[in-house]
Amino acid sequence: MDEKAKSNRLELLIALLIAIVSLTTALAAWRTNAVGSKAGDATRLGLIEAVKKQATTNEDWRRLYEQAGYAQSYAVTLAGVEAMEASGDPVAAAQAVNLRDFLLKGIIQLAEPLATDPKYQLDNGTYDLEQYFYDIQAEAPDLLALDPQASFKLAEKYSSEQRWLMLGTVLLALSLFWLALSEVGGSRLRLGTLGIGVVIYLFGLAWFFFVEVLFIFLRGGAL
Numbered sequence: 001m002d003e004k005a006k007s008n009r010l011e012l013l014i015a016l017l018i019a020i021v022s023l024t025t026a027l028a029a030w031r032t033n034a035v036g037s038k039a040g041d042a043t044r045l046g047l048i049e050a051v052k053k054q055a056t057t058n059e060d061w062r063r064l065y066e067q068a069g070y071a072q073s074y075a076v077t078l079a080g081v082e083a084m085e086a087s088g089d090p091v092a093a094a095q096a097v098n099l100r101d102f103l104l105k106g107i108i109q110l111a112e113p114l115a116t117d118p119k120y121q122l123d124n125g126t127y128d129l130e131q132y133f134y135d136i137q138a139e140a141p142d143l144l145a146l147d148p149q150a151s152f153k154l155a156e157k158y159s160s161e162q163r164w165l166m167l168g169t170v171l172l173a174l175s176l177f178w179l180a181l182s183e184v185g186g187s188r189l190r191l192g193t194l195g196i197g198v199v200i201y202l203f204g205l206a207w208f209f210f211v212e213v214l215f216i217f218l219r220g221g222a223l
Contacts, residue, residue: 006187007187010187010190010191010194011183013194014179014182014183014190014194017179017194017197017198017201018176018179018180021172021175021176021179021197021201022176024172024201024205025169025172025173025176028165028168028169028172028204028208029169031165031208031212032162032165032166032169035158035161035162035165036158036159036162038158039155039156039158039159039162040155042151042152042154042155042158043151043152043155045151046148046149046150046151046152046154046155047148049146049147049148049151050148052143052146053143053146053148056137056140056143057137060133060136060137061133063136064129064132064133064136067110067111067114067132068114068127068129070107070110070111070114070115071111071114071115071127073107073111074104074107074108074111074115075115075125077099077103077104077107078104080099081096081099081100081104082096084096084099114127114132115127119131120132154219154222157215157218157219158215160215161211161212161215164211164215165208165211165212167207168204168205168207168208168211169204169208170204171200171201171203171204171207172201172204172205172208174200174204175197175198175199175200175201175204176197176201177197178193178194178196178197178200179193179194179197179198179201181193181197182194182197
């Protein structure tokens with residue numbers, strides 16, 4: 001085979017390799033950007049979950065202290081009514097009847113269930129606010145199950161993968177540079193630069209797939 005035919009075959013091989021590496025580099029860049037986008041999505045989800053969880057917790061505490069205030073008012077009023085009933089004063093007893101029929105009935109509706117459910121009553125006459133808070137939160141299991149930290153950890157894994165994939169993408173782009181360089185120069189020089197480009201390409205490709213498999217495993221199979 002003459003030199004011209006060899007040169008033509010080499011040029012065809014180089015052109016084919018450049019096309020393959022260009023496509024691979026484009027796919028690698030797309031995947032790297034996609035991983036970065038997933039990191040951003042996970043971060044946004046974590047922020048949304050954190051805001052929802054904090055807002056729900058704040059509302060639960062507001063509800064708790066509101067109920068505790070009504071329960072305290074009920075306990076104080078009830079103690080006063082009972083004292084009036086036990087005083088032996090007919091006027092006080094009559095007032096106590098009115099207080100039971102109107103005031104206490106209104107307060108107890110606002111203080112339920114904290115002031116009426118025995119499971120919230122402590123032996124010292126106070127209320128088990130911790131148990132009541134737990135029961136309030138249990139009313140919204142979906143919000144209780146939110147785990148913003150899990151989303152933030154997932155975002156960090158995606159961000160770490162993106163950084164390592166970027167290195168693989170740079171290697172692929174570097175191999176493209178050497179392949180393009182192999183189009184000029186003498187036959188021996190072209191073969192040398194072609195070999196360097198192929199080696200860098202294979203290493204970059206292996207690196208890219210290794211990072212992908214590793215982080216998919218670390219995420220429990222999530223792409």
